[in-house]
Amino acid sequence: MMLTVKMMKPFYTLQEGHELKLVFAYQYFSVMKGEEIYHFIPVESNEIRINLKTKQVENLTDIFVFQRGTRIFRIPLFQLLQVSDLIEHLRSISQFYVDQIQADEEEQAMNDEIMNLEMQNLYRLIDKALLEGDRDLFMQLTNQLKTEEAAQ
Structure with missing residues (x-):
């Protein structure tokens, strides 16, 4: 049949x-x-x-x-x-729903990668502040790091 x-x-x-x-x-x-x-x-x-x-x-x-x-x-x-x-x-x-799920996943992966790059940059700036002995910048950056980590 x-x-x-x-x-x-x-x-x-x-x-x-x-x-x-x-x-x-x-x-x-x-x-x-x-x-x-x-x-x-x-x-x-x-x-x-x-x-x-x-x-x-x-x-x-x-x-x-x-x-x-x-x-x-x-x-x-x-x-x-x-x-x-x-x-x-x-x-x-x-198909529309499948495409939407894939687009959402790609966007999330991109956002995760951007966040990762921003955190790496923040760590580099903290290292630079330590090397230069800039206590005020070091404190400002570590406070920013705490805020970023809490947001995740």
């Missing part, structure tokens, strides 16, 4: 740290099975959880239910991923 995602619009998305939840409701998710369209019904599971760091779907064993008239079929999420193009739709929805 091959399925094609006809429409997939999360009712809402929620990002909590590195996890993205895509929550679905009636009429927001449908698949083509053969020539027939089946609409998602939130009878069992209604969300897909994606780890934005690993880009992996986390709730693979959750059961999704689709209906056409009186006909219903149930399918575990892992199987739905195998027999449909769902992964492409998930990728397009989650």
